[in-house]
Amino acid sequence: MNRKKRINETLKSRQKRKNAKLHKSSKPRYISKAEREKLAQEQALTSDGSENTESKPDTEAQAAEL
Template sequence: MNRRKKINETLKRKAKKANAKKQKSNKPGYISKADRKKLENNSEQSIQKHIDA
């Protein structure tokens, strides 16, 4: 009985991990520090253009 129980537990654990990987995450993708800086500079420039115009 113990051997069968242990096998079932490991199979359930593997299935649970596989199912968790399939789920879509709501977490936003990673943006590097350099890319964030570029985006910030671009937004500042566009705001500056609107103010000057």
């Protein structure tokens, strides 16, 4: 009986692992506090850079109107 039980447990555990791989969690991946700060800094830098590029076309458009 113990041998059958052990075999069944191993087969069940393998099946559980396969099912777990098939059904991925819909929970978002954890991002550490340090990573969030890095992303925020990068985003701030890119948004500062994009503001400068956005202002240039406006001045060019104004110059074209004159």
